[in-house]
Amino acid sequence: MSYVEFCPHDRSWDTKKENASSGTYFVLQALSENPHTQWFVFISFSTVYLLIFLGNSAIVTAVNLDGHLAGSPMYMLLGHLSFLDMCYTTVTFPKMLVGLLLGDQTISHDGCFAQLFFFISFGQTESFLLAVMAYDRYVAICCPLHYVERITSWFCNRSTSLSWFSGFLNSALHTGLAARLSFCSSNHIDHFFCDITPLLKISCVSTALNEIVIYIAGVFVVLTPFLCILLSYVYIILAILRIPSSNGRHKTFSTCSSHLTVVCLFYGTVLLMYMRPASYSGEHDKMFALLYTFVTPLLNPFIYGLKNEEIKGAFKKIGRKSSCCI
Template identity: 45%
Template sequence: MGWKNQTTISAFLLLGLFEGSENQQLLFWLFLFMYLVTVIGNLLIIIAVASNTHLHTPMYFFLANLSFADINFISTTVPKMLVNIQTQNNSISYSDCLTQLYFFIMFGTVDEFLLATMAYDRYVAICYPLHYRMVMSPQHCFLLISLTWVVNVLHSLLHTLLMNELVFCTKNEIPHFFCDLNPLLKLSCSDIFINELMILTIGGLAGLTPFFCIIISYVYIVLAIIRIPSAEGKQKAFSTCSSHLSVVSLFFGTVFGVYFSPSSHHSAHSDIIASVMYTVVIPMMNPFIYTLRNRDMKAALRRLVRATITVQ
């Protein structure tokens, strides 16, 4: 991916999580551990879903796609940070910075749309159980996934191309551990009105559309659960949504705090903490959230582990 260089700066400096060297090795091992747990956990979900015919349903199909997106999402930022810590070289080239920005936005918004798709799946399963197989047919699921990826590839490209039009004069220190929209906008010495407008409008539309789809889906889900006569039926219906609700609350809570307020209201420290939550912590927690409270997934993982041991 080539970028038209509008700037006198050829590289940026990523200052990382905390300035100073005393905590760097601790951060390296901590984030390496979190990265490996995230990749292995989400990869196990993908393999379990692909290898177990009982999990070849829309819910687990979307979950496997979410795990794939999470692996790529965390791989966009954390490996570069780990390399910088070990080499004591915090520089990232201009083109690499914009490339990282592109994939970060893309996989982040793909996560949002997948969470909305999973909410829609639960809505159909609980509110229209007799029509579930027809509504959530393989063709329909494939269409939802295709739209998710196509829309977010274009959305990410828009923000990245607009960023490429800005001029960066002398300041090149990014108080962050990756190239993100707000820190980069603060470094630009050109007018950023169009960029901020696109973040609040197009970016807001890309973020709020799946969020409102989730809210609407759960309003109907709650109404349907209330009408279930037995307490056991209500508990079973709610248990299928509890994991998804936990992830939605964590993810959207931090994303909205970072991106949907004016850049003048941001502090580098608060942005970094929120970014660590939704770029590292939440992708790491997803495999645990979706497996510890899901009997089918736990059974599939046990069978996968037994099969692996038997082969060895």
């Protein structure tokens, strides 16, 4: 079991809290240190979290309750993505909101590493799942005659299971290596949640192995899926250009550009955050983290689901059934 040792000169918190923590806690940085703006930040991010949770849970509900959508591979993958986004934000949002509300930014040692484990797990699972969804769209647009043959329920179940397994396995590796570090220089994490790079910055032992593993894993877990998605969209765009109808081209281009924007936002910020030495991180990292932890889960329900006619049709069916039951 790892032990977190802090220097005795770090006395930023009151004696009662220090005695209670017994030297095994971290202090996160609030998004706002100004007490006059904390309520505004709290209300704003509470609203964002509520929208993320409601939007994604609505899609999960529609996919599971509508028999047609539940049997469609595309919507099966979409349901997994929405569920992942709910898990992804729930790992970071509640603790951050409680800290803003109560003014207590401390997090226990075990709580910090649990948050780190699940955050990496869900994030890297989403990385794989987005690549699977891009392949699904590639086959649907570029090889429509082979769609039923290639994109089967067996394929979806195996690919999503592999995505979840790979995400949790990779997270266990990063979390295990981070848990072996000693933190004796400071217990203040320069971030609003427990992330791997800010943790490496406050370690008082060498983090070279951790950074090498992050870089190698980033190539396979983030960069490779991203390049596969970009390649699939190249073929998709070429196929769209061959569509004779201008209205058809415009509609498909609009959807693909929205998808590609969110994908580039997610992967671009993740690559900037993690595929560089921990010593190069700075204030802009919090902005990057906000983009891929808050913005993309908020946009995904609208881009992937709520603009979709079949999803909206499923909502209407559920609404009519609920009205009849009432």
